[in-house]
Amino acid sequence: MDATEGNRHHHGHHDHDHAEAGHRHEPPASRPARVRHRLAHLVRPHSHESVDKVDTAMETSREGMRTLWLSLAVLGATTLIQAVIVALSGSVALLGDTIHNATDALTALPLGIAFVLGRRAANRRYPYGYGRAEDLAGILIVAAIAASAALAACAAVDRLLHPRDITHLWAVAAAAVVGFIGNEWVARYRIRTGRRIGSAALVADGLHARTDGFTSLAVLLGAGGAAFGLRLADPVIGLLITAAILFVLKDAAREVYRRLMDSVDPRLIETAEAALHAVDGLRGVGPVRMRWIGHTLRAEADIVVDPHLTVVQAHRLAVAAEHALIHAVPRLTAATVHTDHTPADGDPHEPLAHHTGRVDVVAADRAGAGAP
Incomplete structure (x- = not known):
């Protein structure tokens, strides 16, 4: 028995019953209590309706887009100033x-496309x-x-082989400072x-911008x-x-690789x-x-339940677990x-044991159910 998104109405009834029992989610009266209440909602949102989920996803995408375009504007201006001095x-x-x-400024483009694609509804x-479009954007950023x-x-290397003097040293130093300030703000x-918003690609891009800021300061040493x-x-x-760019490349590649390999923080599993x-x-x-x-x-x-529960009772536990x-x-x-369910008459998973890739799953289910 599965509790999937098709059972979202069940959550609505659950929350409604919870509210009717005298636990409505109304803000507390005092100011400190209201602050704690809002912080709790930030960490653990209380609404699980599918409409609310769509609104949340759309809002985070808008926030990501706003970040990208502001980053593009700041880094674009920084780049133009430095290009003139070069x-x-x-x-x-x-x-x-x-x-x-x-x-770094141009990486906003693939991420922007990814956020726009991420707004599209699921289909057959x-x-x-x-949402995987963000992972593809991460690959482009690494490239x-x-x-x-x-x-x-x-x-x-070309300048090492063909050395020559540089001019306008004070302008070079000023451009380095501008580069640091712009990149640190963007980072x-x-x-x-x-x-x-949980975007690994955007975090990787921020780490890239941060190292850019320190490399801008390194230009001061050259000047x-x-x-x-x-x-x-x-x-x-x-x-x-x-x-320094290669170090950033290593970190960003590792972040994107983990996302492509469906890696999650083990603490989330715990x-x-x-x-x-x-x-x-x-x-x-x-x-x-x-x-x-x-x-x-x-x-x-x-989850493991009592074998004598009715289908309705077992389903109610599955919904409670998802909730x-x-x-x-x-x-x-x-x-x-x-x-x-805990061991009863025979092993209900036995028909799956001979299927490729199911042996480990069956063994895990037996272990979870306390089977010998």
């Missing part, structure tokens, strides 16, 4: 920083919706970071928004070395910027298991699985709950 000074270190900032072709590293490296904004007559200081800083164990009437808890679909989570869970999961796990929008 043309005047010929600094290869500043050129590398400018290339990287331009790449894509029954889980279009953009790799390309910017290659361009910066080529420019720095804080992207990381904060990405973590709030200082050039001021003391060290002609190789500028291209050496350019190579160091390339190395939270879900604890929530299920707290549901009255369950005899045990079997395997719990989760995966990200865009910036929302979906879960599958097995507990949605309350306990942030960003979880739906859970499919499979009901098993």
Whole structure:
């Protein structure tokens, strides 16, 4: 027996009955109590209606789009200022920083497309919706970071082989400071928004912008070395910027790889298991699985019930289990709950044992049900 999104009306009745019993979710009267109440709603939203879920997903997408376009505007302005100074000074270190900032600004485009696609409703072709578009955007971002590293490296190596003096050193130093300020603002904004809405791609992009800020400051060292007559200081800083970009590439690639491989924080699984164990009437808890679909989570869970319950009673426990999961796990929008029972007459999973890929599942179900 499964409690899926098709049973959302069940949640509506559950919440309605809960309210009628004298537990309506009305804000407390005192100001401190209202603050605590609002914070509790931020951590554990109380509405599970499908309409509310659509509104929440749309709102987070709008927030993500706003972050992306503001980031694009700030980084675009930063890049234009630095490009002018590159043309005047010929600094290869500043050129590398400018290339990287331009790449970072342009990564807003694939993420923007991903957020727009993520708003589309699920259909028979894509029954889980279009949230995976964010993962594809993450791949494009990783590719953009790799390309910017290659361009910066080529420019720095060419300047090492063909050294020349740079001019307008004060302008180069000022451009470096502008680059740091612009990137740090964008980094804080992207990381904060990405973590709030659960977007790994946006967090990865924020980490990229943060390192860009420190590489912008490194340009100051190149300008200082050039001021003391060290002609190789500028291209050496350019190579160091390339190395910093490679570190960002490693972190971003790991983040995107984990998302593509359906990785989740193990603490989320532990939270879900604890929530299920707290549901009255369950005899045990079997395997719990989760995966990200865009910036929302979906879960599958097995529960163990008394074998003598009616179908209606077992289904009520399955709905209660899903309800507990949605309350306990942030960003979880739906859970499919499979009901098993403690040992009775024979093993109901026996017909599945010979199917490829089902042996482990059957064994896990037996373990969860306390079978020998």
